[in-house]
Amino acid sequence: MSVHHNSLGDCQMSFTSVSGHLFNYDFYEDKRKWWSCEPKQLFTAPILQTCSDQNKYIKNTLEREAKRCSVLIIWTDCDREGENIGFEVITVCRAANPRMNIFRAHFSEITIPSITRAFNALIQPNKKVSDAVDVRQKLDLRLGAAFTRFLTLELQKLVPNLKDMYKLVSYGSCQFPTLGFVVDRFKARENFVPQKFWSIDVHYTKDNMNACFNWKRVRVFCEQSCLAVMSKVMDSPEAVVTHINTKRRTKWRPQPMDTVTFERSVSSKLKINAKRAMTVAEKLYTSGFISYPRTETNKFPPELNLVSYCQMQTASPIWGQFAQRVLTNGPNPRNGTKSDQAHPPIHPTKYAPNLNGEEKRIYELIVRHFLATLDKDAVGYETAIEISINEELFALNGLRVEEKNYLEIYTYDKWTDKDIPQFNQNERFIPDSILMTDGQTTAPELLTEAQLIALMEKHGIGTDATHAEHIEKVKDRKYIVETPDRRLKPEGLGIGLVDGYEEIGYQMSKPHLRAALEKDLKAICDGIKNPEEVLNYQIKEYEKVFNESLRHKNKLFEVVVRKI
């Protein structure tokens, strides 16, 4: 937004917009061809900012408007990338009109109170935050280009028909850790050694119900000790009820939906991939049916008019009555604690009765989730019975769901009654049977997409907008595949790359490197570290890895080639 006046009182304003970053870093022309230089040179080769043809129109608009205005107010998202985009706008406008006064609006959602508040409390743009993004951009470009060219070209030398199988072998600071998570789980599964265990179950039929009491020690890994307990129990097999305890239990309704929750829910509950989920969400957003789908916020801002969004849903023949009930009792959101200071949680913004297919299912999930967050937790009563047989303890748990509440709308969650017979304190009985059982521990399953996204978020790999893309990329590179039961399995090339780097002593596929960078970026934002120093340090560290890859390239690629 630019203001055509010296003060912010009585003035004319003009609004214009950008669409993501205006500029992108790239190497100069002489280094863009893959064979133009040694990949190693890309660590130090000069780089420049380029503006795509599409973005040139936006740039022209900014320049034109800047010339007519005396004040510039930046209203980009109030997150790290948003601050950087703000500075791209500032650079363009200042070049067109050096006398401009520049301000930054700080707002966390687009509601009238929030916008008004931001306008009345304009601040200065934060260069430090923007600098941190510059460091990330430059580093990602240099590392990505250098390692990707190196890996691809070297491997092509060794495997002449590589091109038929893999169009390129890439490295990226997010791709590799994403791959690493998948490989880690695969290896945990491969290397898993099952362990035998033993347990004891007590069966007793009462009130026409077969009750199975579980051993309080759950299980032991030694057959002899289980046999010892078994013989003690059989010596005097009368059970006495030692405790009866009934407790109120609640099952919590979901928290407002952020992007990661959205992707994970769609992936696990609707069996639709995260990438596809985001594409559909994008479409629902641009059609006006849902709010902005890329958000890290899981609490509703007080200014958001939940009542009106709820009201819209009362038109539905399926969940209209539920929406009405939410309105009567609340709405009563179960807020989380995360906020990206840029967007509210994902919520429906319009009733959409005419959707079909995946759009319909995804919209329905968003609405059901939204209404569920505004309702009440489910309430149940858990009865725990404890019995003692010759001093050995066994337990039986029953559940009675008293109020389903949010579960009525959030049909993806299940919480069902478990009926058990009535018992009295000190009641004695002879069990129908006391059985020693055995089993063995089972290997962890391969990762699901939902689990992988959770890991990425936990370790700071990628952003809300990019998790799904990174997963898609490592699939596209043939580092991993999706199994028929929707689990992620590494392929030979993926395992080879991870092992190859470990072989020469670098954990390129572990999340620590990216996490360390994130920490440095935070330090730049907080003014503790200098951006140039961080950049130089990071480049040097990766250059070391690169040089070692060169020095040990035989060893590195020997491992890779063996696996493909």
Add this chain to the structure above:
DNA sequence: GCAAGGTC
């Protein structure tokens, strides 16, 4: 033919 981050 490279990255990751915006966004459509």
